[in-house]
Amino acid sequence: MSTFTHIDASLKEMITRPKLIIDSFIRFGGISTAFSSLHYDAYANIMATVDYVSANGFSYGYQLLSTLLFFVPRSLWGAKPTSSGELIGNYLIDEYNFGYSNLSNPLVSEGYVDFGFFGLIFMALVLAYFIIRLLLWLQSTDPLKKHIAFYFAIHLMFLLRGDLTNGFSYYVGTFLGVYTVPKLVNYFAKFLIKSSVRK
Structure with missing residues (x-):
């Protein structure tokens, strides 16, 4: 490429x-040189994650909390974990004098840093579930479901490259704006119309 x-x-x-x-x-x-260059940093970041885990052990879901609870501010949760890309970047800075900590971290690494090989399988199953679910949405008659499923197909490039916290939070924001808010507006509009008809 x-x-x-x-x-x-x-x-x-x-x-x-x-x-x-x-x-x-x-x-x-x-x-x-493709696998050792920054043009294909996913491979290098997976290897860095393996190195991090060999030195520090698995996080047993602690890193995943950063993803699932991305909306909780650090002012309320001081011990909130950093994103995995930043975690591995800081490790590389501390151990190997790497230049910066703003790294991507592929989904493979995200699973591995939390649960090892079980995490790889777990992430693959979760991803497969959502892909199948959104493929069904793509075939739906609901235009909002179609739009958000199509967006996921494009967003998948960002999500797979990582890190998971950023990929997940950006998708959730879009999901709320494109799907949830219009559904709520539609629901309340119908409710108001029905209540005004009854009067």
């Missing part, structure tokens, strides 16, 4: 002169 995102040629030039693609592939290191 780096070959195509960093190439200095138009689509027409790539079609007429395919050698430009090969030159770009070679210039950006080919496949051998």
